[in-house]
Structures are given as C-alpha cells and as structure tokens.
Amino acid sequence: MSLAKTENRTFLANASFLALMQAANSFLPLLTVPFLVRVLGVELFGQLAFVTAVMYYFFVLTDYGFNLTATRDISINRSDINKVNEIYTCVFFIKSVLIGMSFLLLMVGFFVFPTVIENWPLYLCSFLVIVWQSLFPTWFFQGMEKMKYITYLSVLAKILFTVGIFVFVQGPEDYLLVPILTALGLFFSASYAVYLIHYQHGVSFVFVSWALVRKNIIDGWYVFLSQMKITLFSSTNIVILGIMTGPVAVGYYVAAEKIMRALALAQTPITGALFPLIANKMKKDKKLAMQKLKKIAYLGSAFYLCALGVGYFLSDYVIALLYGDDLQESAWVLKVMLIIPLLIFLNNIFGTQILLNTGREKLFFYVLLIAAILSLVLCFSLTYLYSYQGTTIALLITEVFVVLAFFVLVYKDWVHA
Secondary structure: OOHHHHHHHHHHHHHHHHHHHHHHHHHOHHHHHHHHHHHHOHHHHHHHHHHHHHHHHHHHHHHOOHHHHHHHHHHHHOOOHHHHHHHHHHHHHHHHHHHHHHHHHHHHHHHHOHHHHHOHHHHHHHHHHHHHHHOOOHHHHHHHOOOHHHHHHHHHHHHHHHHHHHHHOOOHHHOOHHHHHHHHHHHHHHHHHHHHHHHOOOOOOOOOOHHHHHHHHHHHHHHHHHHHHHHHOOHHHHHHHHHHHOHHHHHHHHHHHHHHHHHHHHHHHHHHHHHHHHHHHHHHOHHHHHHHHHHHHHHHHHHHHHHHHHHHHHHHHHHHHHHOHHHOOHHHHHHHHOOHHHHHHHHHHHHHHHHHHHOOHHHHHHHHHHHHHHHHHHHHHHHHHHHHHHHHHHHHHHHHHHHHHHHHHHHHHHHOO
16 A cells, blocks of 8 residues: 555544544534523523633643644654653643643632632632643644544543533532533543553653753744634633623623534644644655645635535524524624634644644744734724624634735745645
C-alpha cells in the first residue's frame, strides 16, 4: 500500500473518531441545556453559564496551547519513545503547576469579588471540571493519531453525564450537581486515558531538565496567548454581558450560542485530525499540503453555506422546540450567529493549519491580539447600547476581522499552491 493511501486511511480513521467525540461534545448538550433551562429557570441557567465562562479562563491557562503544540511535537517525534517520554512529562508537569496557580487565583477571587464568594460552592465545583478537563490527554492521542480509545472514553463520560442530569437534577436546588456530574465523568475518563498511555503505549514519566521545561513554555507562549485572545471574544462576551445586564440576558445569549457552537464544532474532527497530518506534510512538501488544504476549504465552505442557509429559516422553530416560549428572544441571536461556524472553519484553515504549521506563531498571535482588543471595545460599547443583541453583533464583527486578517497573511501561499 502506498504512503499516500496509508496517510489517507489514518486521517479518515482519526477524523471519524474525532467526529464521534465531537458529536457527543456538541449534540448531547442540546439535550441537557433545554432541560436545564426548564428545570432551573432562565436566571439560574444564566448564572451557571456565567460561571462556566469565568472558568474557561482557567482552562485556557492550564491548557497553555498544548492542544496544538504538544499534538504537533508528539506527531513529529512519535517514533522516538525517549522524545515522547520527555514531551509527555513536560506537558503534565507544566499543566500541574498551572492548575495550582489557577486555584490560588480562584482563592484570591473569593476575597476580591463579593459575587464570587456569594456563589463559592458553584465556583469550586466548576473548578473541579477544569482540573480534570485539563488533565485529559487528548493531545497525546491526536499526536500519535490513535483516537479510538480516547474517543470511547470521552463519549462514555458525556453519556453518563447526560443520563445523570436527567435522573438527579429535579429542581433549582440541584444546580450544583451539573458541574459535579461533569467533573466525575472527566475524572474517570482522564484516569483511564493516562492508564492507556502508560501501559498500552509504554510511555512513562522521566526526569527532565529545567532547560527542556523552559523550552516547552517558550514554544507554547504565543499559541497560549493566541488562545487567550480567542477567549476574549468568546467567553469574555458572556462575562461582560452578565456583569452589565444580568443572568437573564446571558441565558438568551448562551441558549443560541450553544446551537451555534454545536454547528461550529462539526468541523473539529476534520481540522483536528488534519493538524498533525499537515504538520508532517508541510516539512516534506509544502505545495502538496497547501493543495490538500484548498480542497478541504472549498468543500467545507460549500457544506456550511448549505447547512447554515437551511438553519436560518428554521431558527424560530428550533428555538421554540428546544427551549419553549420563554426564550424566543434567542431566535434573533441564532440567526445572526449562524454565519460564525463558517468563519471559524476558515479561521482554522488560514490560521491554525497554515500559519502555525509554517512557523508563523507570532503573526497568528498578533492577529488575535488585535481581534481581542477590537472585541473588548465592541462588546463593552454594543452591550451597553443593545444588551445581548449588541454582544452578538460584536462577536460577528470580530470573527469577520480574523478571517480577513488571516487570509491576507496567507494570500501568497494560497494563490501559488
């Protein structure tokens, strides 16, 4: 069998497993979110969404961009077990330190912000989710292009969480069970994933020098900052909306955003499986890698345009079906947001797949830095003027800017492929 056919089979297999995992991540919440809105009420659901948005800052900090940099490093060095051991040890060590730092920051928040201490049980339970989510080693299996077992574990955890929500959450007084059940599912799946790494792949913790740890920190710095900037125009929008208008408006916004994110994440199996493949191919034949990316970009864009066009006309019906009459305000938000999944897909092609895989992390970072500043200015001003509708418009404008900026930077690579 030719090398190209082997690569394609591996790519399709990993994309399929990522698709299954992403389906669980994207569509199971579409079962639980409407249930939680009805059982907890719009206001308490909005409070949960607000705390989740705050917690996402800690997730980005503890992840430190390793979902991309460690995946790339494992992919490039997977035939060298000594290198893999070093990468694995460094990533877990750095993540553990960052989890400790995050917990200290949360403790500071209890003393500085009165609203945080008022809801301290919710914040602590939600932090447990971040701990086990950050230790879940998806990056290792993606880099090794062995997604089978990690997919089964992730899907099982999501199914158990979904069943637990319907069984145990019976009223507003059970709201803490939402993060607790999530954390339990992640704990069991992350623990077994680490077991597989050690006993199936023969990987072990080894002594690593401070110089190697420092190198991993430096290598991940711009990717981490870039992902933090992405957080500024995703989770920060929810935080600003919650502070300026309250949990009810957050409920309207997040109810529509959950649907939009599910559509946006449909591309993750392809782009996630593609990243290590393109990382290898860029080193061997850049032109061939670019040609493969162009085909995927055109096919993906055509798919999204058709799907999102249908979604626009069904928005009112979908919101009514999922959430009932109390959240009809979310239909307008969903209609405006529907183009964003296509923009996110193109952002990944131009930014993650091309810029990062050609060593242009600084350009990637600066685009997202400018986008983050733009997002903050737009979000504060438009949310103040138009509440959740303004927040929605701010997100759309920011995503359009990122697509255009990334495309300008890769234009020469794109047209000459």
